[in-house]
Structure formats: structure tokens, C-alpha cells
Amino acid sequence: MPSSAVSVEALEKMRIVAKAPRGQRIREAMVNAGVYILLVAVSLPIVVMYTWLFISSISKRTLFGFIPRGLTWNNWRFLWGEIVIGARAYTSIWPVTLNTFLFAGGVMVLVVVVSTLSGFALSRFQFRGRSQLMQMTMLLHAFPGVTLLIAIFYILYTISKVPLIGPIFGLNSIWGVVLVKAALEIPMSSWIVKGFFDDIPWDIEWAAYVDGCSRFQAWRKVILPVVRPGIAAIAIFSFLAGWSEFLYLFTFIFDQKNYTLSLFVKQAIGDFKFVDYGLLTASALFYMIPPLLFFIFTQKALLRVSFGGIKG
């Protein structure tokens, strides 16, 4: 409950509000206990699952998910050795990890660059169709991108036929999927960046124009430094979104050499499902390290600035 300046308890102490009769206090204590029991019961599956993720990665087997039976580092052997999944052999997991880094990094760079540019335009420029564009931006975010997968497949296929840029940005390539993923993140990010720019007082920018800057120079030298923390937030979010991406990569990438960690784990699940949980959880945990780090460090901040740039 939001804290008020004077609490009920403090006022009770001052005897301004009479203490509730014993019956009601007992009932309230019971309700309180019930609330805690309910919360714990409902949250229990999640706690159990994630505890298992950690414990199973270093155990041969587990009991009830959190009691290890035989500790071992063997599950992590993929870090230093070859691993065979079904008929395919991975010489090492590190190229796959690199692919994931490149993908997430690519998404991050593209989203940051494009949304800082367009966010500025949405915030500052007066042009015909401005409000329509803003509304469209929000609607694009609401629109389910995954329904367009088939058409995007065809678009990437068409791109891969184009002579020079085809192999880089077409089907079966990391960079092609970077374009897709970034395109889907950009409406929301632009909106958030627009919000940051809106908060900057006009005076700073006006001073830059008076000194002879063009729009672009003003943007680059004066405005951007001020919104750096916001840009950093967008960068982190889009990096994580790229890191966690699965469906588009699964649909558009076929060669094992272009796989990212999400596809690697999916393949491992396919072959080792129900058989070798140790290996599975170790590789899943390895894959999950960046999102996990982010989660741990920003727990509190996350819950204040909720999804969609809505300040909680």
C-alpha cells in the first residue's frame, strides 16, 4: 500500500483512531497470513523451476528440482570441448555465441540509430501528417509482427536474389534477421525516445540554432548528449531483445554455421529432451547469462518504469 504521511498504526498509538476490536484484528491477521500463503503457492512453480535451472546445471541428477544428486562440472563441457547433438557435431559453442553477440549487437545499433533519429523528428518537426505518423507508430507496436512471417520470408528471399547485398542481408543470414527484428522494435523505441526528447527544454536547442547549427548538427552535438541515459536504456533493451530472439531466427536461418544460442539450445532440447537435463540446463543457463545479469542489477528500476515507457 502506498505509504502515507501518517500511518494507521501511528494514529492508533496516538489514540486518535481507536484500535480495532480483537475479533477484527484476528481476522485481519488471518487474511494477512492467507495472502502470503496464496502468493507463495502461486509463485512456487516459478521459484522451483529457476532453482532447478541452476542446481541441475551442476548436478548429475536432481530430486524435486532443488536437491542435487552428485555434483559435477561435466555438464559444462561444451565450454571447452566438442559436443555432438544427434547427427550434427559442434566443434565449439563459441562461434555460436559470437553469432548471438553479433545479432544482438546489430539489433541494438540499428534500433538506437534509427529511433534516435526518428524520435527526434517525431518530437520536434512540424510536418503534414505528423499526428497520423505518431498514431501509426503506436499501432504498429500493437500489431502482431509474427503474423507477417510468411511475407517477410518472401521479402528476405527476394533480397537474397539481389546481386551484391543479397548474401549479406537475405535469407539464411544473421544480418537479414537483424533488419527484421530491428524493424519490429523501432516503433516502440522511437516512441520512447520521442518522450525523452520532449522533456528537453527548447532553449538549449534554440541556442544551438542561433549559433548557426543545422538541424543535424544540433541533434548530434547538443541534444544527444543530454538524452544519453535514455539512449543507454534503449540500447540495453534492444540488445536483450535480440539476444532472446528465437522465432525469426528459427524460421529464416538454416545453416548450422549461422546458428545463434537460441537455436542451439532448441536443437539440444530436441535431441536431449528428457535424457540429459544436466547438459541442457547448463547450456540454457549459459545462454541466459546476459538477461540474468540484467535482471539482477535492475530489479528495482524495472518495476518502476514499466513496459511501454509508461512511468509507474
Place this chain on the structure above:
Amino acid sequence: MKDQAIAVKGLVREETRLFHLTKAFRDFFSYAPFLGPFLCLVVLFFFIPVILTTGLAFTGMDSKLEWDFVGLQNFRKLLIDPLVPKIAKNTIIYVFFTCLFFNVGLGFILALLTTYYVKRENVGLLFRSIWLLPRMTPSVVYGLLWLWFLDPSEGGMVNQVLQVFNQPTQSWLARSPMAVIILVNGFVGASFGMVIFSAAIKAIPTDYIWAARVDGASDFDIVRRIIVPLLKWPIMFTTIWQTLSLLSSYEYILILTDGGPFYKSEVWALHAYHRAFKVLSFGEGASVAFVLVVVGVGVCLIMWKLFGFERLMQPSKIEV
């Protein structure tokens, strides 16, 4: 002196005329680098795909990736296919129950419990963090966790618990796949509602609650008469947004059951995916997706008209 002034005035006026004539032209070049990349990407990966999906729905494109227009044949096939009504039913059940019980229902309960009933801020924060964890997890990892939880062998968590009570092990994924996908998506979806409702509850002026307590209202009264009415707008917003989101989500279903066993947990969006990428008949897949695109655009328009642009921006705003 006066001549000079008149000459200068003439020069300025002429400059001004030319200035205005070329304004639109210069504006374009000034705006282009800013909006250009954005528009390019959005057109390429949103608008063109919508048009393409519509076009592809009327072709019989298969793995050869050639355009051969077959008119309404795909849609006719959909109407007579015995699988389609079953998939539609699955989709409606899935969206309805997940949205009602988990995304909105459980989200509301979690928000209420952690922001109102639990008096200590840290404990509430802890539980909200726990429920945010599934949303922050990559989908394959989250799928793995549930695969273990519902493992049909003795290794699975639920089965281990059952064995303690001497019950036989069950093959959950095979036995009740719909319940499984509702659970799995629900546990992730609940955090959306939870965050929005928490923000809304926290925005309620303390005075209201304080005054009610002084008047002798119990917690339940406060919930019923103050909190719920004030949360009407966030609840409505979340319901519609999540309905749209669930109608078109299939990533977790793909990872866990892949629509199985034998289409028992196949939903509409997943079916479009399967027709295109498993069976490799892109035309048919596009026709299935086209229905979804129409619904998606329709719901978006409804949201727009119903809620207006400004309200869409602040789902947790309390109108007091």
C-alpha cells in the same frame, strides 16, 4: 541612405519569396535523414508484408516460390477442411482462458496482493520480480523449464510430487495439451497485467483509502468499492491488448507442443506457420495468416476508435 534602405528591402523581399517557394523542398531534405531510415524499415517490414500476405493468400505458392494466382481456392479449401473448425475452437479457448484467468485475472490478483495487501514494500517487490522472471527469460529456456516440470517420465517435477503420493506418472503434454499451453502462456502473460495494475493501484490517492479506513471499511470493502472501479480503464486496456497479443502468439506453443499431439493444441497463428514452413505451401499459409491480419487490423482500429490516441498512451492512469 534612403536608397540603400530601399535597395536592401527589395533584396530581402525577393529572398523571402524564393525562400518560401523552396521551403517544402528544403524541409524534405532536412527531415529525410531523420525519418528516412524509420520509414524505410517500417514500410519494408510492416506495410509491404501486409500487402504481400494479402496477395500471397490468393496464390498457390509452394516451395518453388512462384506466383500462380488461384483466386479464392485457398479460402475454399479452408472452409471445407475438417481441421479448421477444430483449430478455430482451440484458438478461442486458448485466448479466452489465458486472457481471463492469467493475463488479466492473475495479473490483477498479483498486483492487488503485492501492492495493497502486502504492507512491506520489499516483499511486494520480491514477488513482482519473481513473476517478471519468465518474461525476461529467452523463450527456449522458459520452454525447457516447463518441459522438465511436465516431463512424462519420473524425472518430471509434477510427476515426482505425484509419486510421493503414490499416484501414477502422467504424460501431461500428451494428455491435456490445451491446459499446458494455457498455463505456460499464462505464467508469462500475467506479468503484463501485474505491472500495469500495480502502477494503477499505486497511483490511487492515499486519502481515499485512508478515509475509507477511518469510516471502518475492511480491506475487502476497499478493494471492491475503491480499487476495482478505479481500475476499470487499465483492466479494459489490458484485456484488449492481451487478446490481440494472444491471438497472434505461438512461440511458446511451438517450443512446447508444436501444436500436438495431432493438432490438439494447434492455434490459428501456429497453423499459418505450419502450413507455410512445415508443409511448404506458402499460399495456403498466407490465406490462414490473412484472416489473422484482418482481425489484427480490425482490433487495432477498434482500440484506436474506442480509446482514442491519448488514452492509449497511459493505461495505468487513474481518472479520479
